[in-house]
């Protein structure tokens with residue numbers, strides 16, 4: 414059964430139609446990649462699914478519940494975490510405060526501490542720097558923090574918006590490695606990426622987005638061989 | 651369970667007692683003359699005002715230019731209550747404080763719900779208008795005594811009571827900002843999209859900070875009326891709101907200790923430097939502009955960041 418199903422989603426910015434009837438689904442345990450050029454509407458999709466933007470029409474169902482009328486703060490407690498584009502960590506707060514805010518919708522202190530330990534295990538650097546003001550972390554560390562913060566809500570599904578943006582090749586590989594680990598630990602992943610090659614290499618399935626419409630979808634390994642994908646997104650052929 | 655008896659809490663309690671003992675000594679040994687003794691209550695009242703305004707301006711990051719308006723609403727509500735009821739003082743006075751705070755909080759909810767839904771500087775405009783409207787309504791109403799002021803308020807407070815209320819205010823607000831809800835409030839100031847996407851109910855937390863601040867401003871107003879024995883609408887004009895804002899900005903946004911110190915200094919300074927009071931508003935303007943330029947200066951921001959992370963690291967190690 415699909416964990417997240419989006420059907421005929423339409424979203425407007427004023428009079429501009431940014432999403433022109435998007436449908437896709439994410440099944441439990443999958444890693445789904447969403448690729449597309451700048452301005453295709455990837456961020457808009459994630460913002461609408463997480464309740465930050467209103468949908469004009471269409472439906473979004475998550476674990477059997479309709480999300481289009483659910484406020485953002487409730488969606489998080491249903492088990493959906495969002496790593497927004499450009500990291501958006503809390504620059505003026507400490508690393509620890511950032512992580513605690515990731516668990517904002519949870520109440521049990523002991524369980525939160527357990528999650529904190531897990532995040533520290535995965536990102537040792539965050540532990541060393543827990544009292545540091547987050548704005549002074551390096552770009553790569555900030556991305557780690559954004560990921561760790563999202564994990565603090567113990568999500569069923571995690572939506573990531575260009576986690577590799579602006580990172581050096583070494584860090585990019587590390588981030589993708591971590592995404593795979595997160596997936597293996599049982600969290601479903603919806604991944605938006607510019608780095609199509611890397612994204613397709615770790616994804617099960619993928620959707621290709623062009624100016625607000627899905628133009629191609631299928632098995633990630635198959636899409637890697639597709640000529641149009643090669644040309645437009647992999648810089649080959 | 652959180653431990654209540656920690657080293658830090660004991661230190662704070664000792665400090666609170668020591669400061670009070672010092673005040674008690676200064677007052678009763680007649681070290682302070684009458685003039686200075688009469689300043690003690692206003693200092694405490696301004697501490698309450700500055701600490702509570704810091705919650706909205708410093709921690710939440712929304713500009714409130716009508717704190718004086720909330721103060722006056724609370725003052726009139728609480729003092730009218732004491733005039734028109736005939737209860738034993740031990741019951742009447744705390745009730746008046748709570749009524750003053752509650753009425754101010756209700757007005758906070760009424761103007762906060764529409765204004766805080768919008769992003770941008772709407773709250774500044776709305777609170778500015780609110781303060782002026784409150785003043786002109788109070789000037790024109792009969793029950794409030796109009797421009798002549800509300801007279802016949804029993805003077806039932808003194809520096810001890812103000813001191814206690816100020817300590818309670820500081821305790822409640824400093825605990826609030828350290829709590830889970832407080833983290834939510836600070837996260838809104840820092841990055842509203844991120845806090846929304848993490849499940850912080852942005853409107854609720856904005857309202858929480860704003861209304862709690864209004865509540866304490868209302869209580870401060872009651873203390874003010876009970877201390878002076880008379881209330882005049884003009885005492886709570888725009889200048890009063892700006893004066894409180896200057897305390898917050900000077901003491902540091904999001905820095906409660908700073909607010910306390912700035913409130914003490916700014917209340918006492920005009921009294922110590924006679925003749926300064928003529929230039930008070932001019933000096934406030936200069937302070938505000940200087941602080942704004944300073945804060946916008948990247949080099950200053952860097953220095954500030956370094957100091958903060960150094961402080962945090964120190965505190966982190968101590969733990």
Ligand SMILES: Nc1ncnc2c1ncn2[C@@H]1O[C@H](COP(=O)(O)OP(=O)(O)OP(=O)(O)O)[C@@H](O)[C@H]1O
Nearest residue numbers: 426429431449450451452453454455456457458498
């Ligand atoms: N707040 C906004 N107001 C008006 N138009 C917007 C707004 N945000 C996005 N758009 C437009 O909607 C379209 C889709 O934007 P979106 O941010 O979803 O693209 P994207 O696929 O995430 O691109 P990128 O890869 O560059 O991040 C773009 O044409 C963009 O200009």
Ligand SMILES: [Mg+2]
Nearest residue numbers: 455456457498
């Ligand atoms: Mg985007």
